[in-house]
Amino acid sequence: MTLRRTATILGLVALLAALAACAPAPTRTWTRLGDGTARSAALGLSPASQGLGSWTELAPALERSLGYVRVKPQDAVVVRQDELALTWGDLGRTLETLLASLPELDADPGLLARRFVWLRLGPQPLMTGYYAPHLDASPVADERHIHPLYARPPELQEVDLGQFHPRWAGQRLTYRIVDGRVAPLPARAAIDQGGALAGRGLELAWVHDPVDVFFLHIQGSGILRLPDGSVRHVLYDGKNGHQYVSLGKVLIERGLAPAQGMSMKVIREYLAAHPEQVPELLGTNPSYVFFRLGDSGPYGAMGKLLTPRVSVATDPGLVPLGAVLALEATLPPEAPGGPALRVAGLALAQDTGGAIKGHRLDYYCGDGPEVEFLAGHIKDPATVHLLVSREVLP
Structure with missing residues (x-):
């Protein structure tokens, strides 16, 4: 084992130990x-x-x-x-x-x-509720379908925190190794606007509407309807590990939408009425989901x-x-x-x-x-x- 590899593992173990030490005491449930x-x-x-x-x-x-x-x-x-x-x-x-x-x-x-x-x-x-949406999609990019659905990057690694402390049972840490050090994966804005994953052959399919992609990430699975009439299931295959941020909550905090009656429909209507704000608003949720294609679905964890x-x-x-x-x-x-x-x-x-x-x-x-x-x-x-x-x- 190289010194760099040893240092990486020790750094990860130290991080997990610090997380466990900060974990709150369990409450009666x-x-x-x-x-x-x-x-x-x-x-x-x-x-x-x-x-x-x-x-x-x-x-x-x-x-x-x-x-x-x-x-x-x-x-x-x-x-x-x-x-x-x-x-x-x-x-x-x-x-x-x-x-x-x-x-x-x-x-x-x-x-x-x-x-x-x-x-x-x-x-x-x-x-709350979730479902598997149907999306208009294409296996290749064209004039209409320009927003990619990405496969899981090969550098994505995960560790079960429950192995290190019982207070973290069921929790996972998602990371990659950069120059021998533990690092987070790119956030949503870096992927969608910065092209952090572009050109690596990770594109599974292409979708017309970036808002549809955003809500597919939230739902976790969906069904692609392709131009030849065929159907493919697009299935959850991991995420970038960044904390999920509710776009509805962002709209409320910015005074862009009322708290009363907040729903997916309200969010969609606001984004449709303000297309110039869509990239920035979608980027307020750094969490990003990766997919795989299947012939059946959706599948849970x-x-x-x-x-x-x-x-x-x-x-x-x-x-x-x-x-x-x-x-x-x-x-x-x-x-x-x-x-x-x-x-x-x-x-x-x-x-x-x-x-x-x-x-x-x-x-x-x-x-x-x-x-x-x-x-x-x-x-x-x-x-x-x-x-x-x-x-x-x-």
Whole structure:
């Protein structure tokens, strides 16, 4: 090992140690419900609120979660609070219990209270929505398609901070090595306006509208409609590691848009009315996402297909991938002027996101323009319970 390589590794370890030392102490999050309260909550759930005809339709999504959880170190702790400690093995047993219970749940929803312990997440998390947009795209640049979607740069490296300190479980550091030193990857403005990645053969496809590219980065996956009529899935394959900054928040702080009613639609309308401000405003979010092409999708952080109105993105340091959740929240209408909706069902933690930190979750609504309004207007507190098999917590 060269001296330069040794110095690089030592520098990275020192940085991780400093981060761990500064980590805040964990706060109490999960509160166990009494059996009667859990039964009342269980009886209030409905598969119809998630667009399901029966609880048995959850089986494919549960099996995907099981496939992910079973290959993890079964004794590794993924939830720790006071006397509560749950492992990957515990999550697996919970998923197996629920999968085995599905055929009986429609007739006897009280099974969810008898076979599972309910742990309430507090304080209430904020729930937002996301979806997979459809984009007009081309495999090569032309007069109309001039904004690239980039593949993951080969120099991008990541490290799991949880290996160095338990307070950083679920957190990752993204970096590159420049002249033997750890350095961040270029930010959005340097890539989009400065051409930091141009000419390296990383362009996967080209899109007409830079705002569409920006929102594709936020959603994480999408569907490309190519000039020959074919369709390709464009899938999340990493990010530059810079902190996500909400453009809606920037517009509010600058007095360019009101806080009341802020949504993806409001942001799009402002950018369409002020095209000269688009490059600078998009650059206020330094976070940047890289993609790969696929024939199916979208996939979550598990590497598994997402299920509309079942899959949610969470902060894995708080709600680990593979967790079974009971979710209740008010939803906006599916279209302007329609009636408000409500979801009260079972959700699966199957994804993560750069903006999804702490008491926050993102509800996957599906793909295409039909769900854009719904996904773009979800912004309400949710009641969330972690379900754990009583085989794990008697």
